[in-house]
Amino acid sequence: MPKLMLPSLEVIEEGRSYLKSALVLEQTGGTNLWRPACVLAGFAMELFIKSFLAEDDSELADTVNGIDIYSGAVKSARGHYLDELFQKITPEWRQAIxxxxxxxSPGYPLEQKLAEFSGYFFNARYGYEAASIGIMRMEVLDVAEHLERVCTELLTKVYKSL
Known part of the structure; x- marks a missing residue:
């Protein structure tokens, strides 16, 4: 069975693509694009957190000359709320984060920010719904960028230790 290193590079890369998309929307300057930018930033943070919850989901595809060949895939914990997902991470990884x-960023209240923006992906997607987040805070993009830097730093340490 293949070994999956945490945090998962594949999941972080996916999160980065959503964060970059959010930043492009923000930089266009149109306020009508702020909600989608915030939703994408919220989703990026969800993926960054899930990179620490990833598990190998490969399936044996074939055996050739006694060597098992796997079809690679990754899965992660279900859920959308950042603070709840963060609590699912092992205590060691949470502390490392x-x-x-x-x-x-000395003094940066990461756990508080994850709680503040916990539902930005799930509760802001449909702005016309009564339960939707009404006023979007663009600060969510800054938090997503910070979390991406944290993931990059930890990812670098993991791969350097190999």
């Missing part, structure tokens, strides 16, 4: 956040 918080320590890295603190080192990169």
């Amino acid at each position: 918080l320590d890295t956040s603190e080192r990169l």
Whole structure:
């Protein structure tokens, strides 16, 4: 069975693509694009957190000359709320995330920010619904960028230790 390193590079890369898309929307300057930018940033943060919850989901595709060949895939915990997902991460990884956040930006209240923007992906997608987040805060993009830097730092440490 293939070994999956945490945080998962594949999941982080996917999160980066959503974050970059959010930043492009923000930079166009149109306020009608702010909600989609915030939703994408919220989804990017969800993926960054899920990179620490990833599991190998490969399936044996074939065996050739006694060597197992797998069709690779990754899966992760279900859920959309950032604070709840963060609590599902092992205590060791949670502490590493918080320590890295603190080192990169002393005093940055990462857990508080994850709680504040917890539902930005799930509860802001449909602005016309009564239960939707009414006023979007563009700060969510800054939080997503910070979390991406934390993931990059931890990812670099994991791969350097190999």
